[in-house]
Amino acid sequence: MRQLSPKITPWLNQFNQQMAVLEANGYKPTCTNIREGLAYLTAVFVTDIPKIAWVQDDLVKSTGYPVPVRIYHPSPDHALPVLVYFHGGGHMAGSITVYDAICRKIAQAAKHIVISVDYRLAPECPYPAAVEDAYHVVKNIWHVLDDRKLNYLPQLSIGGDSAGGALSATVANKLQFEPNTPLHAQVLIYPSLDYTLSSASVVENGVGNLLSTKKVTWYFNHYFQHQEDRKTASPLFAEFSNKLPPTLVISAEFCPLRDEGIDYLAKLKKVGVATDHLHFSDLPHTFLNLENLVKEECQRTYQSIGAWLNLNKSI
Template sequence: MVKLDDGLKIWLDAYNQGVAQLMQSGYVATVEAIRDGLSNLTAACVTDSPDIARVLDTSVAEQTQMIPVRIYHPAPDRPLPVIVFLHGGGHMAGSVAVYDPICRKLSKTTQHIVVSVDYRLAPEWPYPHGLADARMVIGQLWSLLEQHQFAYVPALTLAGDSGGGAMAATLSADYQEHPDVRINNQVLIYPSLDYTMSQPSVTENGKGLFLQQDKMQWYFDQYFQHGEDRQAASPLFMSKSARMPRTLMITAEFCPLRDEGVAYVQQLSALGVHTEHFHLDDMIHAYLNLESLVPMQCGATYQKIADFLNTSMNC
C-alpha cells in the first residue's frame, strides 16, 4: 500500500499547522518570503555538504548580460563529462548558493563536472529570461571550461528539479535538431512540465503536501506576465522526436507534478527514446531539499542518477 513516509508526515503536519496560523494572522506571501523560505529550509535540512576538489565561481557574458555560474570538478586531474544544473524554485526562488550542497552531492556521486547556473528569476525577470540565460551558458560551455582549464569530456547532461526541470526539458526540446549542440542526457527531478496545470495529480496532491495548487498558480502568474500561450511553453506539449536525449525521470507519489512526469515518459518511450523512471511511493515534491528528514530516499536518488549517467557513458 502506498503511504507517505512517517517522519515526513510528522514534519508536514507541523508545517501545515504553522502555515495555517500565519494565514489566520493575516500574513500575505511575498516574493522575498518565498525566496527566504526555500533558502532557510534547504540550509536547515541539507546539512551534509561534501568537499569537492575544485569549485570555481565565474560567469558567462554576452553583450551587456552576465550570468553567474558555479563549477564543481570532483577530480581535476581527470577529464569528466558535464552536467548543466538548473535549480528549482518555481522560477521565482532558488540560487546557486541555495543549491550548493545539492550540486556538491550530485558532482561527487556521479563523478561529473557540474555547472550550476544562476539564471534570472521572475517576477523581476519573467519568461523567457531564465531560459535565455541557460541557453547562453550552454552555448559557451566548452569554451568556458577551457578558459578555466577544466579537464572535461564533451558529453552534456541537462539536469534540474521542479522549475529547473521544466527548463531542462524545454532546452532538450529546443536543441533536439540543433546541428552544433548535442544534449546526451536529461535528468528531470519532479519537473514542472505542464503550465496549464491540467493533470489529475495537481488537484489530488495540491493541498497539504508542501507544494500547494494555489501557490503553483501564483508562481506561474509571476513567470508568464505577457499573455504567453502556457500550453505551447509546456514541455509536455512540445514537439518531440527520437532525437530527444536519454531521459531519467524522477517522480514522487505525493507530488502535484507526478502525472505530468509519467505522461512525459510515456511520450518519449513511444518515440523510442531511452527512458528510465525512478518513482518514490512515499515522497513529496522537493524532498531533496528536505534531506535530513528522508536521507535514505535522497541517497537512493543521487545513486540512481549516477547509475543512469555512468551507464550511458559505456553505451
Template sequence: MATWLAQANRAAAQARERGLPDSPQAARDGLASMTCRFCGTGPAMAWERDITAGPENTPVRLYDPVPDLPKPVCVYLHGGGHMAGSVAVYDPICRRLAAAGNCLVAAVDYRLAPEYPYPDGLTDCLGVLVHLQEALDAAGCLTNGHLSLAGDSGGGALAATLASLLRRHQSLRLDRLLLVYPSLDYTLPAYPSLQENGTGYLLETSKIRWYFDHYFQQGEDRRQASPLYMGMDGLPPTLVITAGLCPLRDEGLAYLQQLRQHCIPYQHLHLPDMIHACLNLHELVPEACERIYQTMTDFMHA
C-alpha cells in the first residue's frame, strides 16, 4: 500500500505541475481506472439482473448468490463524492458483499453531480428504497423481509441521510445501517483527521470541498443536509467502519458518539492503517477488505 500510495502522490503532483484541471470526468475516470486495476472482478453470481425502480426509474443492479432461497436484502449506495462511481465501477465490490453476506444486493445507479446536484441523487435512492420490494417481487426474487442499507464514502452520506428520513416513513423499516468510511458532515469543520490525513492519502481535504461545491449548487444549508446533525432517535442498529488514514475518520467517530448518547445499538470497526476507498484497492489490501466484508456480513445477520 505504501509503495502504491507514493506512486499515486507523485502522479498527482505531476498532474498539478502540468496544470491539468480537476473536472467531473477526470474524477470519474480516475475512480473507474483505480477500481478496475486494483479491485479485480469479484465472484460469479448464480443470478443477476439490471432493473429499474422508483418514480425516476432509477437503474438498479441485483446480485443474488442463492436465488432459490429467501434471503435478506442489502441496498448498496456506491461512493465517489456524489460525482463519480457507478454500479458498473462498483460491480466487484457488490459481488463480494453478496457472496460474503449470502444476501441479495441491490446496487443503485443514482444520478451524479454536477449534472444532477443535491438532492437529485438522494431523491433517486429514496424512491428506490420505497418501491424496491415491488420491483424485487416483479423480478421473481425471494426475500425474507430483512432490509439493510449500506454505503461507502459519499454513498455512506446518502445511506445515513436516508436512514434519518425513513424514520418518518411508516411503511418501510430498515433493520440495519452499514456505513463504510462515510462522509457525514458537509460543513467540513476542523476535525483533526482533515488536517492529519488531508494530503497524501488519496482523498484530500481540498478535493472533498470541491466535491461538495459541485453537489450543493443553490446555497443549501449544508449543516441541515448533513446526517451528523439530523438526530439519532429511531435509527436502526448501525455499523460504522473507519480508517485511520482517512480524512473522514473523525466525523465517523463523532457519529458513533451520538449513537452512544442516544442509546442506538452500534458496532464500530476501526482499521488504523487503512486509507479511504480501500475496498476499491482489494488486491493491494485483501486482508483488510475481507475483514470489512466479514464484519458487514456478521452485522447484517446478527
C-alpha cells in the first residue's frame, strides 16, 4: 500500500489545513504570493548552505534579452565539466536566489561548474520566452566562461526540476539535431513534461500532496496565453531520437507529474538512449525544497546526480 513518508506527513497535513482556512477566507493565488510562497518554503527548509569557492553573477547574450545567470565553480584551480540548471516554480516562480543553496549542493556533489539560469517568468513573459532564454544560455555559455577566464572542461550537461525539467527536455529536443552543441547528460527532477496533463498520476496525486492539479492548471494557463498547442509544446510528445542525451529521471510517488517522467524514460529507451531512474516511493513533488524534513533522501538525490553526470551510472 502506498504511504507518504512519516517525515513529511505531519507538516503536509498542517499545510493542507492552513490552505483550507485561507481559501475559506477568500485566498486567491497571484504571481506575488506564489513566488513568495516558494521562496519562504525553501528558506525555511533548506538551511544547510555549503560554501562554494567561486560564485559570480553574469549575463548570457541572447536575441533581445541578456539572460542573468549565477555561476558556481567549486574548484577554480581545476578544469571541471559544466551543468546548466533550470529551477522549478511552474514557469511563474523561483529564481537563482531561491535556488542558490540547491545549486550549491549540486555543484559540490557533482564536482561540476553549475550555471543557474534566471529565465523569464510568466505571466509577465509567457511562453516561449523561457524556452528562448534556456536555449540561448546553453548555446552561448562558453563565451561567458571564456570571458571570465574560468577553468572548465568543454563537457556540457543540462537539467532542472519541475518546470525547469520541462525547459531542459525542450532544449535537449531542439539540440538533438544540432551537432555543434553536444550534450553529455541530462538530469530531470520530478519534471513537467506534458502540458496537456493527460497522465494518470495527475488525477491520482492531484489533491493534498503539496502540488495540486488545480495549481498546475493555473500555472499553465498563465504560461500559455496565445492559444498555443500545448501538446506540441510538451517534451513528452516531441520527436525522440538516439541523439538525445543520456538522461536520469528522479521521480516521487505522490507527485502529480510522476508518470510523465516515467513515460519520457520509456520513450528514450525505445530509441536507444541510456537512461536511469531514481524513484522515491513515499515522497511528494518539491521535496528538494523541503530538505530539513527529508535530509537522507535529498542527500541521495544529490549523490545520484553527481554519479550520473560523471557517468557512474550505478545509482
